[in-house]
Amino acid sequence: MIILFYLSSGLFLGWSLGANDAANVFGTAVGSRMIRFKTAAIVASIFVILGAVIQGAGANHTLGKLGNVSTIAAAFTVALAAALTVYWMTRMSLPVSTSQAIVGAIIGWNFYTSNPTDLGILTKIVTTWVSGPILGGVFAILLFMLVKKLTKKSSIHLLYRDSFIRYGLLAVGAFGAYSLGANNIANVMGVFTGAVDLPVIDLGIVQFSSTQQLFFIGGIAIAIGITTYSKHIMETVGNSLMPLTPEAAIVVVLSQALVLFIFSSQGLSNAIQSIGLPAIPLVPVSSSQVVIGSIIGIGLYKGGKEIKYNILGSISLGWVATPIVAGIIAFFMLFFVNNVFQKDVGVDRKIERRIEIVNGSGTKAVGANDTLVLSNSIEKKSDTSTDYTPVGKEQSSKHEVGSTAIYLWIGLSILFIAILVLLYYLWTKGKKVWLVKHEIKSLEEKYLLKIESLEKSLKDKIHRQDDLGKELKFRQGEMVTMAMSIIHKNEFLNSLKNEIVKIKANIRDQEIRLGLNKLSLMITQDLSIDRDREKFQMHINEQNSNFIHQLTETFPSMTDNEKRLASLLRLNLSSKEIASILNISPKSVEMNRYRLRKKLKVDPKVSLSDFIRNFL
Amino acid sequence: MSLLFKNVKQLVFDIDNFIDTVEQGVLVFKEGVINYINGEKASFADKIERIDRLEATADKLQRKIDDEFYSHSLLPQNVSDIEGMIDKIDEIIDIAKDNLYQFDDELPFIPKELVNDYIRLADTSVEAALSVFPAARTFFREPLKVKEMLAKVYFYEKEADKISRNIKRKLFHDMKDLHLSQKIHLRYFALHIETISDRAESLADMLSILALKMSI
Numbered sequence: 001m002i003i004l005f006y007l008s009s010g011l012f013l014g015w016s017l018g019a020n021d022a023a024n025v026f027g028t029a030v031g032s033r034m035i036r037f038k039t040a041a042i043v044a045s046i047f048v049i050l051g052a053v054i055q056g057a058g059a060n061h062t063l064g065k066l067g068n069v070s071t072i073a074a075a076f077t078v079a080l081a082a083a084l085t086v087y088w089m090t091r092m093s094l095p096v097s098t099s100q101a102i103v104g105a106i107i108g109w110n111f112y113t114s115n116p117t118d119l120g121i122l123t124k125i126v127t128t129w130v131s132g133p134i135l136g137g138v139f140a141i142l143l144f145m146l147v148k149k150l151t152k153k154s155s156i157h158l159l160y161r162d163s164f165i166r167y168g169l170l171a172v173g174a175f176g177a178y179s180l181g182a183n184n185i186a187n188v189m190g191v192f193t194g195a196v197d198l199p200v201i202d203l204g205i206v207q208f209s210s211t212q213q214l215f216f217i218g219g220i221a222i223a224i225g226i227t228t229y230s231k232h233i234m235e236t237v238g239n240s241l242m243p244l245t246p247e248a249a250i251v252v253v254l255s256q257a258l259v260l261f262i263f264s265s266q267g268l269s270n271a272i273q274s275i276g277l278p279a280i281p282l283v284p285v286s287s288s289q290v291v292i293g294s295i296i297g298i299g300l301y302k303g304g305k306e307i308k309y310n311i312l313g314s315i316s317l318g319w320v321a322t323p324i325v326a327g328i329i330a331f332f333m334l335f336f337v338n339n340v341f342q343k344d345v346g347v348d349r350k351i352e353r354r355i356e357i358v359n360g361s362g363t364k365a366v367g368a369n370d371t372l373v374l375s376n377s378i379e380k381k382s383d384t385s386t387d388y389t390p391v392g393k394e395q396s397s398k399h400e401v402g403s404t405a406i407y408l409w410i411g412l413s414i415l416f417i418a419i420l421v422l423l424y425y426l427w428t429k430g431k432k433v434w435l436v437k438h439e440i441k442s443l444e445e446k447y448l449l450k451i452e453s454l455e456k457s458l459k460d461k462i463h464r465q466d467d468l469g470k471e472l473k474f475r476q477g478e479m480v481t482m483a484m485s486i487i488h489k490n491e492f493l494n495s496l497k498n499e500i501v502k503i504k505a506n507i508r509d510q511e512i513r514l515g516l517n518k519l520s521l522m523i524t525q526d527l528s529i530d531r532d533r534e535k536f537q538m539h540i541n542e543q544n545s546n547f548i549h550q551l552t553e554t555f556p557s558m559t560d561n562e563k564r565l566a567s568l569l570r571l572n573l574s575s576k577e578i579a580s581i582l583n584i585s586p587k588s589v590e591m592n593r594y595r596l597r598k599k600l601k602v603d604p605k606v607s608l609s610d611f612i613r614n615f616l
Numbered sequence: 617m618s619l620l621f622k623n624v625k626q627l628v629f630d631i632d633n634f635i636d637t638v639e640q641g642v643l644v645f646k647e648g649v650i651n652y653i654n655g656e657k658a659s660f661a662d663k664i665e666r667i668d669r670l671e672a673t674a675d676k677l678q679r680k681i682d683d684e685f686y687s688h689s690l691l692p693q694n695v696s697d698i699e700g701m702i703d704k705i706d707e708i709i710d711i712a713k714d715n716l717y718q719f720d721d722e723l724p725f726i727p728k729e730l731v732n733d734y735i736r737l738a739d740t741s742v743e744a745a746l747s748v749f750p751a752a753r754t755f756f757r758e759p760l761k762v763k764e765m766l767a768k769v770y771f772y773e774k775e776a777d778k779i780s781r782n783i784k785r786k787l788f789h790d791m792k793d794l795h796l797s798q799k800i801h802l803r804y805f806a807l808h809i810e811t812i813s814d815r816a817e818s819l820a821d822m823l824s825i826l827a828l829k830m831s832i
Contacts, residue, residue, distance in 0.1 A: 033689045033692040034689075155757045157757055158694075159628055162624075452696075478803075481796075482796060535797075
C-alpha cells in the first residue's frame with residue numbers, strides 16, 4: 001500500500017501524460033470523426049501498455065545514467081516536482097513537456113544530493129530534444145511526398161480511400177501509442193526503477209522484472225488518463241492545433257511514432273551499431289514537439305506560407321524553461337522532504353560513501369546507482385539516522401526517534417491528504433470545465449445543425465428566387481414583345497387611316513368615297529376594340545396583380561386607368577408606346593402621367609417610372 | 617468504427633447505380649421529346665411512365681446514399697459537398713421528368729419548320745447532361761481529372777443556348793402566321809428543354825470546385 005502512495009506522483013504524471021499526449025496520436029482521427037473515441041481509447045490504452053512493458057527500458061536507462069534516484073522518497077519527490085511543473089506550466093499556458101520536466105527534476109535531485117550530472121549524457125538528451133522535432137519534420141516531408149505520389153497515381157474510389165484511411169489511422173495510431181508508451185514511460189516510472197525492487201513474476205513463458213512491473217503500472221496510469229480525460233482534449237486541442245486532412249494526419253502520427261520508436265528501441269540501436277554506425281541515443285522525447293515538427297515539415301513541403309514560426313520559439317523556450325523550473329521545484333521539495341519529514345532522499349548515502357572512502361572500508365563504494373529494496377528502506381532509514389545523522393541526533397533517545405516517526409507519519413499523511421485534495425480540486429475543476437465545454441459543444445452542434453438547415457433553405461430560396469427572377473424577366477420580355485407588336489400594328493393602322501384620308505381628298509367618285517369611309521371606320525373600330533390589346537391588358541393585370549393590389553392598398557383613390565398606366569410604366573414603356581397601346585394621344589399619356597405623379601406624391605427629383613419600378 | 621469493405625462496396629454500387637438511373641432518365645427524356653414531336657403517342661406515353669419510374673428509383677437511391685453517409689460518418693470532411701453534388705444530379709432527372717410531363721399536359725403545337733430545331737435542342741441539351749455524368753463518376757475515383765472532362769459540358773450548354781435563341785428568333789421574327797400565344801408557348805418549351813443543360817452546367821461548376829478542393 002505504501003508503495004502505491006509513493007508511486008502516486010508518478011501515476012499522476014502518467015495520468016496527465018495519457019490525458020494530454022494521446023491527442024497527438026488520435027487527436028485528428030477523433031476530432032475529424034474518422035475514428036470513434038471509444039475505439040481510439042481502447043487501442044491507445046492497449047498499445048501504450050505494450051510499448052511501456054516491452055520497450056520501455058531503453059530510454060529509462062539513459063535517464064538512470066543522468067541521475068539514478070536511489071530512494072523511494074526521492075523518486076516520489078522528483079516525480080511530484082515534474083508533475084507540478086507540467087501542471088503549473090500548462091495552467092500558465094507555457095510550452096511544457098513531461099520529458100523535459102523529469103530531466104529537470106532529476107538534475108535538481110543531482111544538485112541537492114551533490115551527485116555529479118554527467119554532461120555527456122545531458123548533451124545527448126538535449127541534442128535528442130532538438131533533433132526529435134527536426135527528424136519528425138524530415139520523416140513527415142518524405143512520407144507526405146510518398147502519400148501524395150500514391151494518391152495521385154491511384155484511382156481508388158473515395159469511399160474505399162476513406163476506409164483505408166480509417167484503418168490506416170487506427171494502425172498508425174496503435175504504432176504511435178506503442179512508441180509513446182515505449183519512449184515516455186521512463187518519464188512516468190523511470191525515477192522509481194532505481195528505488196523500488198519488486199519480486200520477479202514468472203509466468204513460465206515470460207518473466208516480468210521489477211522495472212517491467214513498474215512500467216505496467218505506469219502504463220495503466222497512462223491508459224486511465226487516455227480513457228478519462230483525453231476525449232475532451234482530442235475533440236478540442238487535437239483538431240485545433242492545425243486542421244489536417246486525414247492523409248496528413250496519418251503522416252504526422254506515423255512520423256511521430258517513428259521518431260519515438262527510434263529513440264526508444266534498443267534493438268534498432270544495436271543493429272545500427274553492428275554496421276559500424278554510432279548508437280542511437282535512447283532518450284524520452286516530447287511527442288507534442290515531434291508532432292509540431294512533423295506539421296511544420298508538411299507546411300514547409302507545401303511552401304511554408306501557413307507556418308507560424310513563433311511556435312519554434314515557444315518549443316525552444318520549453319527546452320530551457322521546463323528543466324529549470326522542474327529542477328528548482330525538485331530541489332526545494334527535496335529539501336523539504338529531507339529536512340521536515342526526515343526522509344532519505346539520497347543525501348545520506350552520499351555521506352555513507354564518503355565515510356566509507358575515508359575509512360577505507362572497501363574499494364567498492366555504495367553508490368547512488370545501487371537499488372534500495374523498499375522493504376529495507378525503512379530499516380536502512382533507521383540505520384542511517386543512527387549512524388550518519390548530525391551529532392545532536394546521534395545522541396537522541398529512543399523516545400525522540402519514536403516521536404520523529406510520529407511527526408513523519410503526520411507529515412506524510414498531511415501531504416497525502418493535500419495531494420488528494422489537489423487531485424480532487426483538479427478533477428472537479430476539470431469536470432466543470434468539461435461540462436461547460438460539453439454544453440458549449442452541444443449548443444454549437446445544435447446551432448451548426450440549425451445553420452446548416454437554414455443555409456439549405458436559403459439555398460433553395462435563392463434557387464427559387466433565381467428561377468422566379470428568370471421567369472419574371474421572361475414574362476416581362478413577353479409583355480414587352482406583346483406591347484411592341486400592338487404598337488407596330490396600331491402605328492400601321494394609323495398610317496393606313498391617314499393614307500385613306502389623303503386618297504379620299506382626291507377622289508370624287510361617291511361610291512369609292514363611301515367604300516373608303518367604310519374602310520376608315522373599320523380601322524378606327526379595330527383600333528378602339530382591339531382583341532390583342534384586350535388580351536394584353538388581361539395579361540398585364542394578371543402578371544401585375546400583386547403590384548396592383550399593393551398599389552391599391554397604399555393609394556386607395558387610384559382609378560383603373562391610372563393602375564393600367566402604372567402597370568405599363570412598370571414595363572419601362574415610353575409615353576409614345578403607351579399611347580399606341582391605349583389608343584390615346586401621347587399628350588394624353590403625358591397628362592395622365594402628371595396626374596398619377598400627383599396622386600402618388602412622387603418627389604419631383606425622382607422619375608415616375610423609377611418610383612413605380614421600385615415600388616415592390 | 618467504420619464500414620466493412622463489403623458495405624463500402626454496396627455504397628459505391630448505389631452511387632454508380634444512382635448516376636446510371638439519372639443518365640437513363642435523361643436519355644428517356646430525349647427520346648420522349650422526339651416521340652412527342654414525331655407524334656408517336658404510344659412511345660411517348662411509355663417514356664413518361666419510364667421516366668416516372670426512374671425518377672422514383674433515383675430518389676430512393678439518393679435517400680439510401682444519404683443515410684449511409686450520415687449513419688457511418690463517411691468522408692466526414694467532404695460529406696456536405698458530396699450530398700450537394702448528389703442533390704444536383706437528382707435535380708437533372710427531376711427537371712427532365714417535369715418537362716416531359718409538361719409536354720404531356722400542355723400539348724404544345726410544334727410547327728414543321730421548328731421540328732428539327734427542337735430535336736437538335738433536346739439532343740444538345742441532353743448531351744450536356746450526358747457529358748457531366750462521367751465527370752461525376754470520375755470525381756469519386758480521380759478528382760484531379762474532373763476538370764479536363766468538363767469542357768464538353770460547357771460546349772454543349774453554349775450550343776443549347778444558341779439553338780434555343782435561334783428558335784426564339786425564328787418564332788418572333790419569321791413566323792408571322794403563328795399567334796403570339798403560340799409563340800410564347802413554344803418559347804417556354806425551348807426554355808424547358810434548355811434548363812437540362814443549364815443544370816448540367818451548374819453541376820459541372822460544382823464538380824470543378826470540389827475537384828479543386830480535393831486537390832489542396
